[in-house]
Amino acid sequence: MTGAAIGLGAAAAALAVGDLVAAFTGPASAPVLSVGSAAIDLTPTPLKDWAVQHFGTHDKTVLLSGIYATMALLAVAAGVLALRRLWAGVAVFALFAGLGMWAAASRDAALLPSALAGLAGAGVLVLLVRLARPGSTRRREPGGPQRTGASANVAVPRPEGPPLPGAAPSAEAGPSLVGPPLAGTPRATEATPPTGTHKPAGPAPRGMGRRGFLVALAATVAGAAVAETAARALTAARYNVAKARAALRLPAPVAALPPVPAAVHPPVAGLSAFTTPNGDFFRVDTALTLPQVPPSTWRLRVHGMVDHPVELSFDDLLRRPLHELDYTLSCVSNEVGGPYVGTARWLGASLPDLLRAAGVQRGAQQLVGRSADGMTIGTPIDLLLDGRPALLAVGMNGEPLPVAHGFPCRSLVPGLYGYTSATKWLVDLEITTFAALDPYWVHRGWDRTGLVRTASRIEVPAPFAQVPAGPVTVAGTAWATHRGVAAVEVRDDGGPWQEARLAADLGPDTWRQWSWTWDATGQGPHTLEVRATDGTGAVQPQTRNPPFPAGATGWHSTVVTVT
Structure with a gap:
């Protein structure tokens, strides 16, 4: 139990320190999120499909819960090992740090949170182990070894010969067995322990004692809780865009669509609403933490095989003509009869118009959208420019895009599944060829085009x-x-x-x-x-x-x- 408590306490301190540092380097660099994101990237496609089918939109919660459970088991093992071999427990936390740094590097995130988390966990582990270990069990008395038993206080026969100076004559004939005390021996009036006993040793020190160790462990857990609370508060204050989104007022479309007529929805109890409310709209993506992209700093870069590279601010985008589009978006992961489909009224600028203004060069084959969290989505150029109303969407059902659905900007291309058309948290558009780049899902074996099936x-x-x-x-x-x-x-x-x-x-x-x-x-x-x-x-x-x-x-x- 002591080893398990030590390991869990050290792990709590490590995670709290990592999350606190990530509040300054970016939420995606937090150790658990880095490892989780890397795990998603490395998960084979069949296993991803299985997770989506069985856990639905809770798949990320299941993944994170599994990571935390695994870390807890390893932390317990580290604590138990450390009580026997301290270096072995420290090695487990070094492994934590190395794994987190590797995962962060694979996602171009900061390495510092994982490094400091590993150091903090190892340091707390060493401290708690030293406090828990017993110290010396016996204390020596000053002046050398202590005598015990009968040898400590026995009458010593005086050798024959003349009496010692100052000695009184014996009352009986023969050698006297009792005489004045030898130098350094206690007098009869002193409190001398009875024959056969010894002076008890002093109390045996045991580190800080059991109570002291428990106090230190409780202080570690409390400190970790305070640090974790501070980390979450700082992260929300520094990266949450909820206030910016709430303050945003989107311009009116150049030609507003009429309200959706009641005739599109049969009055049957239990039938899905024709227009899916934002809160009920499905979400399937790889983001463990929602990217928080402030509109004030958002930029969209259009480059690659174009005659005139373009860079837009969010204000530039809102100054372009905005159009409304009633569109049903579906996910390629949807099983027959599945729930990953929804309809919304979207508002945005024309994506084909922007590409034509940039001047798409001959030989270009795909438009690769990049999200703020690094996701890449590839769309065939010929489908973008065949007349369909593709959008750089900024609004959904009469309000700014929800953060979970791509705020402040996402792409939409009717007729294609989301994995080849709908880049959320869009920040970059590159016009290129199929041979030059395989986007995220194509690299994992999915079809390059992504036409929606009936x-x-x-x-x-x-x-x-x-x-x-x-x-x-x-x-x-x-x-x-x-x-x-x-x-x-x-x-x-x-x-x-x-x-x-x-x-x-x-x-x-x-x-x-x-x-x-x-x-x-x-x-x-x-x-x-x-x-x-x-x-x-x-x-x-x-x-x-x-x-x-x-x-x-x-x-x-x-x-x-x-x-």
């Missing part, structure tokens, strides 16, 4: 719901962005396809909701299936394929029970 899902009734016999409303959503949805069909237990009623169409870049009245007969379980036809006449394929490497395909189905 998809549809049943939302009502919910999976495994129990419904009464008779008419039952079945409803859901379908999308094939930039191609549109022309038809949706539903069937029961593999029977003939029945055409569903489509809600009003807001345009090819948004999803389309539908409903169908099912005559539910026959008690027991039933399987409902749905498929969609896009605006080109292509029917959604039946074959199920996983998201990797180009998006999931297949019909969505659900099982309900008729009672």
